[in-house]
Amino acid sequence: MELYNLRTFATVAKRQSMSAAAKELHLSQPAVTRQMQGLEKTIGLPLLERQGRITLLTPAGKALLHHANIILQAVDNCLNQLEDLRLGRKGQLAIGAGLTTISFTLPSLIQTYKRQLPDIELSITSGNTQEILQLILDRQIDIGFITSPIRHPNCVVRPLFSDAIVLISNAEQKFAGISISLAELAELPLILYGPSGFHDFVEKALLEVEITPRVAMELDSIEGIKRMVVAGVGSAFVPKSAVLEELAEKRLVETPVRGLPNLVRQTSLLYLRQESSNFATEAFLEVVKRHWPENERD
Numbered sequence: 001m002e003l004y005n006l007r008t009f010a011t012v013a014k015r016q017s018m019s020a021a022a023k024e025l026h027l028s029q030p031a032v033t034r035q036m037q038g039l040e041k042t043i044g045l046p047l048l049e050r051q052g053r054i055t056l057l058t059p060a061g062k063a064l065l066h067h068a069n070i071i072l073q074a075v076d077n078c079l080n081q082l083e084d085l086r087l088g089r090k091g092q093l094a095i096g097a098g099l100t101t102i103s104f105t106l107p108s109l110i111q112t113y114k115r116q117l118p119d120i121e122l123s124i125t126s127g128n129t130q131e132i133l134q135l136i137l138d139r140q141i142d143i144g145f146i147t148s149p150i151r152h153p154n155c156v157v158r159p160l161f162s163d164a165i166v167l168i169s170n171a172e173q174k175f176a177g178i179s180i181s182l183a184e185l186a187e188l189p190l191i192l193y194g195p196s197g198f199h200d201f202v203e204k205a206l207l208e209v210e211i212t213p214r215v216a217m218e219l220d221s222i223e224g225i226k227r228m229v230v231a232g233v234g235s236a237f238v239p240k241s242a243v244l245e246e247l248a249e250k251r252l253v254e255t256p257v258r259g260l261p262n263l264v265r266q267t268s269l270l271y272l273r274q275e276s277s278n279f280a281t282e283a284f285l286e287v288v289k290r291h292w293p294e295n296e297r298d
Helices: 003-015 018-025 029-043 059-086 099-104 106-116 129-137 182-187 197-208 222-230 244-248 279-291
Strands: 048-051 054-057 091-097 120-126 143-146 155-170 189-193 214-219 236-239 252-254 263-272
Touching: 003 018, 003 029, 003 059, 018 029, 054 059, 091 099, 091 129, 091 279, 099 106, 099 120, 099 222, 106 120, 106 279, 129 143, 129 155, 129 263, 143 279, 155 197, 155 222, 189 197, 189 222, 189 236, 197 263, 214 222, 222 236, 222 252, 244 252, 263 279
Parallel strands: 091 120, 091 143, 189 214
Antiparallel strands: 048 054, 143 263, 155 236, 155 252, 155 263
């Protein structure tokens, strides 16, 4: 079974016509007919049947088309990657993620990636999970990082890591470093992250324990929030990964809340299923997989 026969067969199936397939492939119609007859002889089953002026697939033809598409896509992926190598591994990669992921997860990944592929042109777009999904589906970005559960039949979701959400306070505040009750939390001035998926996540968790936060301020920057907490303006819920340095240096302290369930957000990788990707995308996926060597879930 030759590869060019499979490509011709897939084209006939797509166009539902021997003559149309021949025109698309720049072949004569007799040449296409001979290829299809040879393929049927090799397999030992009829693959095509004429119904009026169109050519349709038999059950055997449908089965072959499924596998032929997978084979042809794999070959195309291989050729794309080899072409990237031939051209010096140049290309473009578009990534989408939330602001906290951009600030605290992507830098180390991009540093590793750029050391390997310095000529790749990178672009990063911020957005929440639904926005990232739509950008993926619209092929505006190649890879997305999401922090809310999501499923889509055209996408692969690969869990990467879980991050605890903690309440932080200035080391000199009254409640700093000791556990507080839900009633005490309700009286605590809070600095909230501005409108975002993270804001909704924290607000939902507080509402579930019947707490309306006493908002001292809203900011759209984790770095800004940390500075305000250090200055004693209020306390804040933040991803623990964003304050590891400050906690280690005792500039900020964690304040456990009794009665509040553990808050954890999972960050996952999102990309199109069975998409013919370029070398730049495949190389970034390899960097991510080495950093978080877990199995894919889709």
